[in-house]
Amino acid sequence: MSFSLLANSIASGLLMGANYALFAVGLSLVFGVLKIINLAHGELLLAGAYVGYFAIRGMGVPLPLALLFSGLSVGIVGYLYYFVVRRIRDDELNTLILTYGVGVILTNLFLLLFTADERIINIPWLTEGVWLGPVQVNRGNLVSGLVSLLIIGGLTFFLARTETGKMIRASSMDREAAALVGVDVERIDRFAFVLGCALAGFAGPLFGIVSHINPVGGEAVTINAFILTVLAGLGSIPGLLLAGIILGLGEAIIVVFASTMFQGIFALALFVAVLFLRPEGIFGRRE
Amino acid sequence: MPEAILSLSGVVAGYGEVVVLRGVSLSAEEGKITVVLGSNGSGKTTLMRTVMGVLPPIEGEITFRGESVRGLKTHQIARKGIALVPEGRRLWGDMTVRENLEMGYLLRREGDSLEERLEEVLEIFPHLRRLLRKTARTLSGGEQQMVAIGRALMGDPDMVLLDEPSLGLAPMVVAEVFRVIERMREAGKTVLLVEQNAKKAIEISDYVWVLENGEIRFSGPPEEAEENEKVRRAYLGL
Amino acid sequence: MKKFTLFFVSFVFLLVLPHKGFGETVKIGVQYPLTGKLAKHGQGCLEGAQIAFDEFNSRGGKLKAKMIVVDDESSPQKGVAAVEKLIAREGVIGINGGYGSHIIGPSSETAAQYGVAYLSVGGVSSKLTARGLKNYYRVNNIPGYAKAQLGLIRDVFSGEKKVAIISNSKVATLDIANNIKKMLESEKIPVVFFEKFAAKTTNFDPLLLKVKESGANILIVEGYFPDYVATIRSAKTLGVKLDAYIGAWGVGSPEFIKELGPLSNYIYGTSLWEKGTAPKEARDEEKTFVDLFVKKFGKDPSYLSMLGYIGAKLMLEAAERAFERGKLNREGLLEELRKTDRVTPIGRVAFDEKGDPKYFTCLIIQIRGNDFTVVYPEDRKNADAVYPAVPWM
Ligand SMILES: Nc1ncnc2c1ncn2[C@@H]1O[C@H](COP(=O)(O)OP(=O)(O)O)[C@@H](O)[C@H]1O
Ligand SMILES: [Mg+2]
Numbered sequence: 007m008s009f010s011l012l013a014n015s016i017a018s019g020l021l022m023g024a025n026y027a028l029f030a031v032g033l034s035l036v037f038g039v040l041k042i043i044n045l046a047h048g049e050l051l052l053a054g055a056y057v058g059y060f061a062i063r064g065m066g067v068p069l070p071l072a073l074l075f076s077g078l079s080v081g082i083v084g085y086l087y088y089f090v091v092r093r094i095r096d097d098e099l100n101t102l103i104l105t106y107g108v109g110v111i112l113t114n115l116f117l118l119l120f121t122a123d124e125r126i127i128n129i130p131w132l133t134e135g136v137w138l139g140p141v142q143v144n145r146g147n148l149v150s151g152l153v154s155l156l157i158i159g160g161l162t163f164f165l166a167r168t169e170t171g172k173m174i175r176a177s178s179m180d181r182e183a184a185a186l187v188g189v190d191v192e193r194i195d196r197f198a199f200v201l202g203c204a205l206a207g208f209a210g211p212l213f214g215i216v217s218h219i220n221p222v223g224g225e226a227v228t229i230n231a232f233i234l235t236v237l238a239g240l241g242s243i244p245g246l247l248l249a250g251i252i253l254g255l256g257e258a259i260i261v262v263f264a265s266t267m268f269q270g271i272f273a274l275a276l277f278v279a280v281l282f283l284r285p286e287g288i289f290g291r292r293e
Numbered sequence: 294m295p296e297a298i299l300s301l302s303g304v305v306a307g308y309g310e311v312v313v314l315r316g317v318s319l320s321a322e323e324g325k326i327t328v329v330l331g332s333n334g335s336g337k338t339t340l341m342r343t344v345m346g347v348l349p350p351i352e353g354e355i356t357f358r359g360e361s362v363r364g365l366k367t368h369q370i371a372r373k374g375i376a377l378v379p380e381g382r383r384l385w386g387d388m389t390v391r392e393n394l395e396m397g398y399l400l401r402r403e404g405d406s407l408e409e410r411l412e413e414v415l416e417i418f419p420h421l422r423r424l425l426r427k428t429a430r431t432l433s434g435g436e437q438q439m440v441a442i443g444r445a446l447m448g449d450p451d452m453v454l455l456d457e458p459s460l461g462l463a464p465m466v467v468a469e470v471f472r473v474i475e476r477m478r479e480a481g482k483t484v485l486l487v488e489q490n491a492k493k494a495i496e497i498s499d500y501v502w503v504l505e506n507g508e509i510r511f512s513g514p515p516e517e518a519e520e521n522e523k524v525r526r527a528y529l530g531l
Numbered sequence: 532m533k534k535f536t537l538f539f540v541s542f543v544f545l546l547v548l549p550h551k552g553f554g555e556t557v558k559i560g561v562q563y564p565l566t567g568k569l570a571k572h573g574q575g576c577l578e579g580a581q582i583a584f585d586e587f588n589s590r591g592g593k594l595k596a597k598m599i600v601v602d603d604e605s606s607p608q609k610g611v612a613a614v615e616k617l618i619a620r621e622g623v624i625g626i627n628g629g630y631g632s633h634i635i636g637p638s639s640e641t642a643a644q645y646g647v648a649y650l651s652v653g654g655v656s657s658k659l660t661a662r663g664l665k666n667y668y669r670v671n672n673i674p675g676y677a678k679a680q681l682g683l684i685r686d687v688f689s690g691e692k693k694v695a696i697i698s699n700s701k702v703a704t705l706d707i708a709n710n711i712k713k714m715l716e717s718e719k720i721p722v723v724f725f726e727k728f729a730a731k732t733t734n735f736d737p738l739l740l741k742v743k744e745s746g747a748n749i750l751i752v753e754g755y756f757p758d759y760v761a762t763i764r765s766a767k768t769l770g771v772k773l774d775a776y777i778g779a780w781g782v783g784s785p786e787f788i789k790e791l792g793p794l795s796n797y798i799y800g801t802s803l804w805e806k807g808t809a810p811k812e813a814r815d816e817e818k819t820f821v822d823l824f825v826k827k828f829g830k831d832p833s834y835l836s837m838l839g840y841i842g843a844k845l846m847l848e849a850a851e852r853a854f855e856r857g858k859l860n861r862e863g864l865l866e867e868l869r870k871t872d873r874v875t876p877i878g879r880v881a882f883d884e885k886g887d888p889k890y891f892t893c894l895i896i897q898i899r900g901n902d903f904t905v906v907y908p909e910d911r912k913n914a915d916a917v918y919p920a921v922p923w924m
Contacts, residue, residue, distance in 0.1 A: 011740045014769065018736035122571070123786045124756045133794060135768035144736075144768035169399075176385050176396055182347055183383040185367035186376070187444065188400040192366070217733060218757045226731065254734065261737035266728040267700060 010140065015258040017141040021151040023254025025216055027247045028154035030231035031161065032206035038241020039178040039198035042095060045105040046087070048227030049112035050203050054080045054210020055219045056120060059127050062211065069129065072211050073153075080207020084200045091199065092192075109224055116221035127214035150212040157205065158247050165243065174198055178241055233273065237280050239290020249288060252276070298323040298452060298483050299344070299375075304353035306343040313339040315507040316353065321452070321500075326474065326484040328494045328515075330528050331504035337487040338380050340504065341456045344485075345377050346370045357452075371400055376445035380456040382437045384444070386430035390421060393429050393440050400448025414443040417473060435466035442473060452483040459490045471497055491528035495519060503528075556595045557850045557859060559584075560617035560626040561843065562638060567605025572630045572835055576652060579832060579839030580627065582823050587847045594854045596847055599623055603634055610638040618645045625650070625864045627846045628839070632656035632703070639667045648865045650846050652838035657706055660885040668868055668886040670841055670877065673703065676779055676801050677710035679893035680751060683799060683907045685718055687895075687916050688749065688775065695724035695747030697738060697754075697762070704753040707779055711751060723747050732761070739765040748774045748919075756781050763794055767923035774919030775799060783896045783903050796900065797920035801893040804834040808894055808911045809876035817876040841875050878911075 033047040044050075054076035061067040061075055087108060094100040132146035165171040177184040177194045185191045213219070213227070234253065238245030256276065257269045280288060297320035307313040313336045321327040331337045342348045344355060346367045355363050362370050371377075376397070384393050394414060398407050405413070415422050418439045424432065429440060438458055445453055455474065459467040471493050477484050488494035495501055501518040503511035511521060518524050561580050563573030577600065584598045599621045603610035610629065617623045626642050629635035630653030639649040643664045651659075651669045655676075659667065684692060694715055698708030705727055715722050724745035728738060739762060742750060750773050752762050759778050766773065775797075781787060782800020791798075809817035820840055824832040832840075846864075849871060853863035872881035879890040895907035897916055904914035 008744060011737075011744055014740050015737040018734060022734045022736075124790070125786075126760055126790050128790060128792055128794065130793070133764060133767055135770060142769050144764060146764075147768075172388075172392060172396060173399070175388065179385045179387060180383050182367070183379065183385065184396075185347070186345060186371055186379065187396050187448065188368045188371045189396075190366070190368045218760050220757070258734055258737045261734075261741070265726055266732045266738060269729055269732065 012259075012262055014141045014143075015262045016255065017138065017143050018147070019255040019258025020251055021143055021147045021254070022258065023251035024151035024154040024247065025147065025212070025250070026230060026234060026254055027158060027250035028150065028209045029213055029227055030234040030246055030250065031157060031243065032202040032204075032209070033228065033231040034235040034238065034241060034243065034246050035161070035205065036199055036202035037235055038243075039174055039202075040095065040195050041098075042091065042101045042199075043105065043232065044202065045102060045228055046109035046112060046224070047202075047206055047231055048224030048229075049109045049116075050080050050083065050206040050224075051210045051213055051227050052116065052219060052221070052224045053083065053112060054207030055127070055214040056116065056210070057207070058211025059125055059214055059219060062127055062129065069149075069211070073208050076210050077204045077208030080210070081200050081204030083207075084203025085196075087203065088196050088199045092196070095195075109228070113222055113224060120221060122221060125214070125219040126217075127211055127219070129215065132215055144216075146215045150216050153212060154247070154250075157208070158243055161205075162243050170194075170197070233277055237277065237288055239287025242287065242289045245287060245289030252288075296323050297321060299357050299485065300355070301340075301344070302354050304340075304343060304355060305351045306339060306348050306353075307351065308339075308348070312351070313507050314343060314350075317504070317507065317509055318353075319502050319509060319512070321483055321485050323483050324478065324481055325499035326478050326486060326497055327500045327502070328498040329485065329487045329502045329504055330489070330491050330494065330518075330524070331487070332489070332527065335504045336507040337504060338456055339507075341377055341379070341454050341485075341487060344370075344454065345375065371448075374400075374451035375454065376400060376448055376450035376452070377454040378441050378445045378456065378458055380460070382441040384429040384432075384437055384440055387428065389426055389428055390432070390440050391425040393444055394421075394425075394447050397444035397447030400450060405449065410447050410449060414446050417446065417476065418443050435462050438462060438466070438470060442470070446477075450482070452485065453477055454485045454487075456487045457489060458486075459488065459493070467493070489528075491524075495529075555593065555854065555859065556597050557625075557847075557854065558597045558599055558621060558623045559843070559846055559850065560614075560621065560623035560628075561598050561600045562603055562610065562613050562617065562626055562628040563600075563839075564605035564630050564634065565600075565602035569605040569630050569634075572653060573602075573605075573628075575833050575835030576628065576630060576839030576842070578824070578828055579820075579836035579841075580843035582820060582827065582832075582836075583840045583843035583847060585827070586819070586823060587844070592851065594851055594859075596850065598843075603629070603638070605631070605634065607634050607637050610634045611641045614638045614641040614649075618642065618647055623647070624859070624861045625846050625850065625868070627843050628652070629654055632659055635659060636662075639664060642666055646861050646865070648846070648849075648861070648868050650842055650868065652842040653835075655706075656703060660887045664886065666865060668871075668882050670838065670845070670875075670880055670888050671803060671891050672887050673706045674710050675888070675891035676707045676893050677714055678891075679801055679895050679907060680707075680711050680777055680779075681714045681718065682892065683777065683895045683916070684715070684720060684749060684775075686909070687907055688918055690774075692720050692749055693723045693745075693747045694720060694749045694751060695742045695745050696722060696726075696751045697724075697742065698727045698752070699730055699754040699758055700727045701730055704755070704779065708751075708753045711753075728758075732758075735761045735765040736769060738762075739769050739771055742766075743769060743771045748772070749777065750775070751777045753779050756784075756787065759787070759798075760791065763791065763798070763922065766921070767794070770923070772924065773921045776921050777895075782898070788898055788901060788903070794922050795898045796922040797917055798898050798922065799906075799916075800896055800898075800903075802834060802896045802905070803893060804837040804877050805894060805896065805905055806831060807913065808905050810874050810878060810910055812874040813876045820876065837876060841877060841880070845871055845875075845880065 036044045057076040058072045061072040134145050135142045173189045177191045234249045237249035260268050300320035302318045304317045495515045498515045563577045565573045601613040603613045625648040629651045632654040635651050635654035642649040643666045655673045698704050777799040783802045849867035852867040853859045881889050883889050896903040897906045905912050906916035
């Protein structure tokens, strides 16, 4: 095993980890604030990916604009979706069934509108490799990883520093206490839910760049996002980045020393270990 | 009773099928300290939460300054100028003391800036000044209670509801809490205090209500309460 | 008594004779997934089969054929029920079809219990012919994919050859990978790297780095669309120096070329049939089929339709021979099917004792711009391979 193999694998794993976090951030936000596991998260992300696909490949829209457009469109979908979720949000089982159902509906809608064809958002300059010191990484992965840092950094700042952000945190920690100081907790819920959906949509085109778009691929995205959310600790946004990196790095290094066949076991072992040793998540707080 | 700022009449409330308040009528006079006594489980916390709109009343009427608040959302009631210091304090554990206090400032309606309000609260609880950057969960019970009261005062409310603020605190801290409550009255605020610590509460009160099993069993001025046989036996241990 | 016997015999004679003389109808079952996950594949095969029946019935022979279609709904259980129905209720003496080894497996076993021939065109798993069934035949199998990849490397590529093989860990792809590895080794072509990867792998960089370190100049990827996309992307990112990138199924699909664009250029893949690739002996048959298909459906046939056509046609030809022998029943059909040996548009078809096609080999295609060319085998190609070449160098 050479230095370049190890160093390059680490770099690649780090980037992949950052991407994982980006693809999970919407679910984590909604889970943290509303305590709802949005099982349609992956499908919303795919919806964003499809919007991005047709905007970029069909109309030649530049990537940053396509990201905003996807985020906005899926945000609108999230707004409508919230009206349904709101009615049953207090019953955990019902929200699981409902969000799962919305996911199934979206999947079938994709199949109907876009057929079962698999797609990728193929932007030539993003398929190149770039040198970062001694290692070579994919430019698409790099761009997506940087956007991930930006989104997670921005969201962390927003939650920590702005008044709305603090209202979201307060409401997620103790809804009643937040309402007692005058926070309109229902508005906050709606805002967080729509923001979570918009973030999923925003991440969609980047997913289409670093991975591939398959109408039935949403479930895998949701599962990954859920695993990261649990690893990170309920609603911890910076924790999401670190959890993603641990996963991405671990997966890459395992290939160096063994094979991809152990990636699944690694992810599962990490998950089980965290559940047993730190059920509150790696970065969660013990209550 | 003249000039009741808050009044409840025939309020029935509870949790789902469980009725806790069975037709409670009570009122609090502006600028006075009104005390509600009641043993564990008698419905005191339920009463507070019903006033704040956390629990919708099944029956009855609640008015604040003569306007019905029934059916309003919690944040709307709070924004009318009522702050509740809830049972168990309910601070945001992951936030700093300063952030907890700042959240209380959301209730301001006009006037003072955040810094001015913060100064005033810190003047009432000088001890908190050193703790501003600490995370709320790391504080002692007494410190947390001060933050909880401070948070309620940050919004400069007209009326403060306190749900057993002395529960589980050391005697010195209890004394400070009661001093602060008296200061609120001096500042012209209306106070509705729920307590099991009856002796102290009656001492500072202007009017006393006794809640048993979700019903009002006694009401009267403190002197009368101290004379009342039932109150003496049940709450003063005499 | 004697009078009665005479009467009876002549009655039976009368009943049977016109039947023999003026034509008979053979019932053949055609089972495909027409709904559900595999519907697209099943529909494609069925369209081809329809052409075979049309052609057969309009040829003017004494034997007519009745096609009885059942939908297994892409489900193994429904497949078994469909076979039961075809045999017990409809009285078919042979069954054609099935798509997906997991459906064909139980379906053909059910047919075996009745001694009814089952000829499939969409079940490639090695397990299917390892069961020792006497009624199971197929026109394509896994080694045929590996054989084509081997032929490309052995006969078409020149110079030093060091091969790396990576394979999706799914049964079918791993099956091809193990086959090609064995074949290459027995041809003394060094396999310097062999690794399977999990079906859900998202980051292929570390694996491609290992391929790079192995010093291989030819990479075989036995996988699916996402695997090709991710490995090509990683190879490009990491500048893996290769002379050829060889995939398996799915490479020649229109979506592959459309989605990858220039990144798909020079990539090799396998194909069962493309228009104009029939061996010399079967050119006419191919043309007739394509013409009939276009006339009936108004579109060009896909490889699936070609497979469905050949499967049905071989079955009907066996029925015809059985009819001529005067043994048009389950056993007769089986015996004749076993004797099949002729050159079809997908190459020569004859079965070994397990029911596997002895001569089956895929085509190798190579993508060029927005289209692809057939570069192997020699007698069916329409262009020379461009070698060495990969899209990222
Ligand atoms: N969330 C709840 N759900 C159901 N019953 C409750 C709930 N909270 C309190 N209760 C019941 O309501 C009654 C009054 O409780 P509470 O108002 O907390 O009394 P207090 O504050 O006077 O001790 C008790 O019998 C208690 O068990
Ligand atoms: Mg209580």
